[in-house]
Amino acid sequence: MSRIGTLMKQREPEQDSLLPAVLTRRISPARSTTVAAWSGMALGVGVLILFVTGMISHLIQHPPGWFWWPAHPVWLYRVTQGVHVTVGVMMIPLLLVKFWSVYPRFFLKEPIRPREALPRVLERLSVAVLIGAILFQIVTGLFNTAQFYPWKFFFTTTHHAMAYVAVGAVIVHVAVKIPVVRNVLSRAPKAAEAAADPIPDASTDVAGPRNALPPGNTRPPGLSRRAMLAAAGAGTVVAGLAVAGQSVPFLRWVSVLAPRSGHGPQGVPINRTAAAAAVTETARSPQYVLTVRVGGRERGFSRAELEALPQSDSALPIACVEGWSAQGHWSGVRLRDLLASVGEYRGGDVRFVSLETTGIYGSSVLPHSFATDASTLIALRLNGADLTLDHGYPCRLIAPNRPGVLQTKWLKSIEELS
Template sequence: MKRLPVPDEERFTAAAHSPRVTARVGLWLAITFTTCFVTGLLSHLIQHPPEWFLWPSRPIWLYRVTQGLHVVAGVASIPLLLAKLWSVYPKLFGKPLVRSIPHAVERLSILVLSAAAFFELTTGLLNVAQNYPWTFYFPQVHYAVAWVAIGSILVHIAVKLPVIRRALTRRPADDPEPPSAGLSRRGFLRTTWLTAGVSVVATAGATVPLLRNVSGLSWRTGNGTQGLPVNRTATAAGVVQAAQATTWQLSVVTSAGTRTFSLAELRALPQTTAELPIACVEGWSQSAIWRGVAFPTLLTAVGAQPGATVRVSSLERSGLYGVSVLPGEHTADALTLLALELNGEVLDLDHGFPCRIIAPSRPGVLQTKWVSKLEVW
């Protein structure tokens, strides 16, 4: 088999391979990747909160925005990463492989950065499409590799800082860009920005309602049962029989004891109607009209204090999110509902009948469906 020739760095003289191009694309890639990291870290902390972490219930759209930014920034990072790698492609095969200790650190950081970035973007893209061709637990692995990626970015920037500073300095008017074959530096950069922009517009409709009709590659729309998409059906959760049983009751456990409510008794309590978005970790979000019992009302009815932490248990026993915890910031909020209706109709079975949690500024995976028990701490 004929071996492919190793690229000769001296033959790649196009403007696309200049340090000025690499630095500018790298700057934007650093911005999108940092946005991804920070918003992803927030999502992780909301789902697995340490004692010191506080996530507010207002504004109601806060998680919708942060997680939407997470996915949009990830999509924009894909063409930026490819453009960045193309701009340094000849240097990846430069000889000798190691010239000095800083050079060795630089090459190692590039290797780790490239591998971690490709892993994060590829698995993230498959996750938003709900396609899981792997056996590992995605949230934990994605979170761990994110730290590797951001760490390698910081190392790479530290090593290349002098080169980056020179490359980002505006070229003097008496020192024009040297002629080269192919696209000019500005042409390559414009093409990169355009590609990244098209990628975002083509997919952002999943989280930006104004773009929903023009995002041809959006993975979620407003279509679905009761006008809302469904990630996990009642059949998949194995709760159909238990949720439809006439003997279903909600148990509310407090320090004073346990009180049970039938569905009719829940409906007899004062009801609150609110328009709230449901925002999924995959980046899609959709607003809907919910009606049910506000948590302050429910807690007061059982003699508990609004603002107490509440452990929520679902009829679903085998799922990863069959149990969630509502912090005090949310149980004190009058817009946190034990929802009984959706868009003017009784909750569909796939949306959590007989009742579900809908709280402002919370990930969809924590908006527990098919609720069976509430434990007040």
């Protein structure tokens, strides 16, 4: 008897299932190591992309001393965060296929030798952590794109922390499954694949009489593994297209599930209104003054005084962590010119404080390289018209390659940090 045949015979007693026999007999031939391995590899690549792009967004918003992010190209954050959200949605069909292909294995009755007990327990725990972490990340990420928060924890920090858990679980799971993946990638013979499968393919009769159909009955051929993988790939592409248009303008006509279409007041969507920020009265007040402190000097500017300064234009996208982005044509005063009109700018970071006092993003800090960039404006107009109140009237910050939450609206003060 061949070694593979011996392995099959040895594994036969281990393949008892807790599932009813009627379900065991109907296990699809597509529920195989091949489908599980290929969908798992695709998920692993997706998790890696999500981790890298998610870390970029987190570091921009909460930069440690060593972190550096460029002001150009101005569209880079638009791409990284658009990829992050789109790939996250594309993971959903892959995850469903992965669960579908492996769930019968959760019901196996397998005798375990004492020396195998601890590794087996650790493997099952890693799978439980992997499933839980990825489901948590996808569900909370989807809710965040819709700005729906039915929980009490702070999404940003929790999502960031769980990313490490998910990546760690993926690494452990991949390490355990390397032999199986190697077999699939090397296109091992079908019998060898069946020997590695706790739940064999319906097309291989390695489970013996226990899985045999009653006389006179025939098993429907079912979906092949190749067809299942093709369907998984198609579903993944469709899921991506359904949301990608919120960051890729020419795809907006097919992105039927995108939370943001790219439209909004003055042609740009908004996340937070003036009413929600409780700034309606203060922003419209005739006594409004923007206070600027730089080089040990301080000066206040009314809206009219800002309009009297030399004006500049910048074509910049505004991109938000929810994945949507839109191009805008902004007009206003270059930040570097405004600072120079007050005092000598010595090159420190610049803090922007909003009239808003109720939110967690009422201020932001702009690094030196962004503060001196010619495209960074204290914007007064958008797409040819004065800023609407919801877009930050009387003035707001707009800088290249930054998340929307850091483009502070309804500016109250600007201060150079020492």
